[in-house]
Amino acid sequence: xxxxxxPKLLAELSQKANNSPRKRLNHNFHDDLADPINRMxxxxxxxxxxxxxxxxxxxxxxxxxxxxxSLVVLETxxxxxxxKDGPYFPISDKNxxxxxxxxxxxxxxxxxxxxxxxxYRR
Numbered sequence: 001x002x003x004x005x006x007p008k009l010l011a012e013l014s015q016k017a018n019n020s021p022r023k024r025l026n027h028n029f030h031d032d033l034a035d036p037i038n039r040m041x042x043x044x045x046x047x048x049x050x051x052x053x054x055x056x057x058x059x060x061x062x063x064x065x066x067x068x069x070s071l072v073v074l075e076t077x078x079x080x081x082x083x084k085d086g087p088y089f090p091i092s093d094k095n096x097x098x099x100x101x102x103x104x105x106x107x108x109x110x111x112x113x114x115x116x117x118x119x120y121r122r
Contacts, residue, residue, distance in 0.1 A: 017043035024048040034087040052097040060085035
């Protein structure tokens with residue numbers, strides 16, 4: 001089925017992400033997390049933090065296509081189209097980098113500021 005990604009959808013998703021506590025929100029195009037391919041829009045706003053991770057057991061591909069904005073410096077209104085292998089199991093699907101703070105930990109803001117600072121020093 002054809003999915004339309006309109007400027008209105010991007011704007012609405014970005015606004016909802018900005019109003020959410022985590023400063024991000026996804027809009028799924030797949031019907032079920034068990035689908036063999038999960039397709040979605042992900043809106044990211046400044047200040048959001050995602051602990052670095054990979055999907056494995058089995059290994060899964062994950063592709064981000066930036067539709068607008070910037071992810072490194074998290075420009076407001078940034079939205080990506082994400083495609084990854086399914087099925088997705090929220091409890092066990094991610095292996096997180098132990099070298100980075102967990103989402104919600106006290107060190108997240110400092111870690112994110114450091115990453116952004118490294119980007120600007122390049």
